[in-house]
Amino acid sequence: MKLLTLNFLTCAIKSCKTSPASFPLHPRDAELEIVEADVNLAFLQNILPRLMWAELRTIASELGLPTLPEDIPEREALVEGRGEGEGEGEGGEQIPSQTAKDLHRVLLETCIQEGKLVCGNCGHEYAVKEGVANFLLPGHLV
Amino acid sequence: MLPTPSTSHVCFDRVYEPAEDSFLLLDTLSSPSESAFLHQRFGQNACVSDIAPLVLEVGVGSGVVLGFVAANARKIFGREDVLTLGTDINRFACQAASRTVETAIKDSASRTTFSDVINGDLASSLKPNAIDVFIFNPPYVPAELPDFTHHDSYNILPTGETRTTFDQDSYLLELSYAGGEDGMVVTNRMMEQMPELLSPARGVAYLLLCAQNKPEEVKQRVRNWGPGWCAETVGSSGNKAGWERLQIVRFWRITAQDTTQH
Numbered sequence: 001m002k003l004l005t006l007n008f009l010t011c012a013i014k015s016c017k018t019s020p021a022s023f024p025l026h027p028r029d030a031e032l033e034i035v036e037a038d039v040n041l042a043f044l045q046n047i048l049p050r051l052m053w054a055e056l057r058t059i060a061s062e063l064g065l066p067t068l069p070e071d072i073p074e075r076e077a078l079v080e081g082r083g084e085g086e087g088e089g090e091g092g093e094q095i096p097s098q099t100a101k102d103l104h105r106v107l108l109e110t111c112i113q114e115g116k117l118v119c120g121n122c123g124h125e126y127a128v129k130e131g132v133a134n135f136l137l138p139g140h141l142v
Numbered sequence: 143m144l145p146t147p148s149t150s151h152v153c154f155d156r157v158y159e160p161a162e163d164s165f166l167l168l169d170t171l172s173s174p175s176e177s178a179f180l181h182q183r184f185g186q187n188a189c190v191s192d193i194a195p196l197v198l199e200v201g202v203g204s205g206v207v208l209g210f211v212a213a214n215a216r217k218i219f220g221r222e223d224v225l226t227l228g229t230d231i232n233r234f235a236c237q238a239a240s241r242t243v244e245t246a247i248k249d250s251a252s253r254t255t256f257s258d259v260i261n262g263d264l265a266s267s268l269k270p271n272a273i274d275v276f277i278f279n280p281p282y283v284p285a286e287l288p289d290f291t292h293h294d295s296y297n298i299l300p301t302g303e304t305r306t307t308f309d310q311d312s313y314l315l316e317l318s319y320a321g322g323e324d325g326m327v328v329t330n331r332m333m334e335q336m337p338e339l340l341s342p343a344r345g346v347a348y349l350l351l352c353a354q355n356k357p358e359e360v361k362q363r364v365r366n367w368g369p370g371w372c373a374e375t376v377g378s379s380g381n382k383a384g385w386e387r388l389q390i391v392r393f394w395r396i397t398a399q400d401t402t403q404h
Binding site for chain 2: 001002004005008009010011012014017023040042043045046047049050108126130131132133134135136137139
């Protein structure tokens with residue numbers, strides 16, 4: 001599963017939802033795999049406003065990934081210096097900056113293949129196997 | 143007609159095979175009237191148009207619907223910065239659907255982004271207020287719910303085996319269609335989560351129902367969720383006299399912004 005997905009997930013136990021500690025889920029004993037994909041600049045720019053940046057930084061550091069910048073990048077920082085004299089309008093394809101490539105690597109290419117996702121509130125562990133996270137709860141926890 | 147994603151890799155012994163209900167969802171989502179609605183809500187001129195929309199399908203099965211949306215987002219929403227996410231209670235469906243969506247994106251040269259398919263109960267692991275477009279083809283047949291006691295063992299390959307058992311397959315397929323009393327037990331649980339799941343600004347939900355699910359009552363219930371909530375039938379198929387007559391109901395909220403804009 002992609003790290004971006006963790007941006008939208010929380011503990012499945014109802015009573016945890018109101019606790020801030022239930023987000024993000026913390027990866028533990030994670031085996032990572034890099035699955036290469038094309039960079040989609042427009043998507044990266046438009047997903048920025050939805051990212052929980054501080055939490056994403058926590059996840060990245062827990063996984064031992066390179067430290068993410070303290071502040072979330074600006075949209076403009078994802079584009080390599082624009083071509084000059086192109087005037088306004090569509091022009092050519094914009095070129096992703098190194099910041100964009102790094103973000104793309106973390107969000108969309110870094111996948112948890114095996115491991116656990118742990119709720120910071122109740123401690124429940126959700127297993128990830130063959131890249132699929134299992135959020136099904138035993139009957140007594142539903 | 144937009145192309146239907148390939149599901150030739152899916153084993154339909156244990157994953158729901160695309161059928162009339164799935165195709166009704168495809169036809170409805172890509173119909174001129176729904177495209178117009180979704181373009182207005184999500185297109186260039188919509189409010190917060192520079193925030194990527196998140197599409198969630200609960201109970202993806204083969205992934206044919208989510209794959210269709212991912213592949214045809216440009217036509218359906220008027221944009222391609224769309225993120226697709228799925229859930230299913232059946233782990234085999236999660237794996238199959240991931241492949242369907244990835245293949246559909248590649249085959250169509252779509253520029254949308256696929257997140258993952260999560261193995262879970264409905265949308266219980268999703269963050270509140272995050273979903274912009276919600277799609278659900280529920281187990282809607284009025285039939286006794288399967289016995290969940292063995293779910294954990296039926297949800298994976300038997301130890302040391304390379305194939306599932308017949309009982310296991312029957313159970314997994316039952317999950318995909320059996321909906322309990324009035325075929326509404328699972329849908330009712332989902333609807334309880336819905337108001338807090340959808341994004342307040344632009345959330346919209348598509349729910350498939352059959353005639354026995356009493357769709358008029360379902361719509362009325364949504365309208366009672368509070369001010370601004372709307373529910374309309376936006377697609378239908380099947381024999382009017384038959385009990386399995388299907389329809390797609392759209393739920394959405396009209397915000398103060400919508401009413402002041404024009």
